[in-house]
Amino acid sequence: MTDILLAHGSRHPRAAEGLEELRAAVTFRTGRPTRVAYLDLQQPLLADVARPGDTVVPLLFTDAFHTRHDVPAATAGLGVRVTAPLGLGDDIAAVLRPRVQPGAVLYAVGSSMPGANQDVARLAAQLGTDVAFATCSPRYSSGSGPVIPLFVTYGLLLDRVPGAQPLAAELAPVVAHRILHR
Structure with missing residues (x-):
């Protein structure tokens, strides 16, 4: 197996x-x-x-x-x-928590399913960060704070954030x- x-x-x-x-x-x-x-x-x-x-x-x-x-x-x-x-449970929050710093933004792909985006926003609130998405509102802008990428690996949407590293x-x-x- x-x-x-x-x-x-x-x-x-x-x-x-x-x-x-x-x-x-x-x-x-x-x-x-x-x-x-x-x-x-x-x-x-x-x-x-x-x-x-x-x-x-x-x-x-x-x-x-x-x-x-x-x-x-x-x-x-x-x-x-x-x-x-x-x-987006407590185990994922535990993985992300070491990346949290003042003014941080949880950055995710985003979904056309609003409930999915609300779930990401809840995780951001749990971490004490803002939230931004690559494909929907609120969108990430370069003036946002330090980024915590909710990405498994490298990708074109992650490349929009200079220096952002995937979780891998x-x-x-x-x-x-x-x-x-x-």
């Missing part, structure tokens, strides 16, 4: 780099074989690597379109176990817990 980290996929040239950092850190924590697969834009797609009995961890923060539609469609009929996605391997404890306690 293999654990599969399921990412959306990106055209960014360094996207696979951040996911490889996370994969290696998860493998170290779990001692189990771990691979990366994608929903779109990159190879391999989930259907190309998944086998019955594998565990799939969706690397998604919000309960929005990709979580509700793309993941179920990609996993249908594969015989895999799907864990909860990363989400910092998410390993959360992902390993999803795998070991599914």
Whole structure:
């Protein structure tokens, strides 16, 4: 059995780099074989690597379109176990908390599903930060404070914030817990 980290996929040239950092850190924590697969834009797609009995961890923060539609469609009929996605719970807040500093802004992709954006705003309030999105209001502007990116890996939307670093391997404890306690 293999654990599969399921990412959306990106055209960014360094996207696979951040996911490889996370994969290696998860493998170290779990001692189990771990691979990366994608929903779109990159190879391999989930259907190309998944086998019955594998565990799939969706690397998604919000309960929005990709979580509700793309993941179920990609996993249908594969015989895999799907864990909860990363989400926006206390475990993610604990990962983000060391990055919090005065005037910080939690920066996320944003969703056309308003409830998803409200969930990100609640997490920002829990952390004591402002919130900004790449694709919807309130949008990030270069005059905003220090950024806490809610991004697993490098991506075109993260590049809009000079110097912002993805979470990558910092998410390993959360992902390993999803795998070991599914």
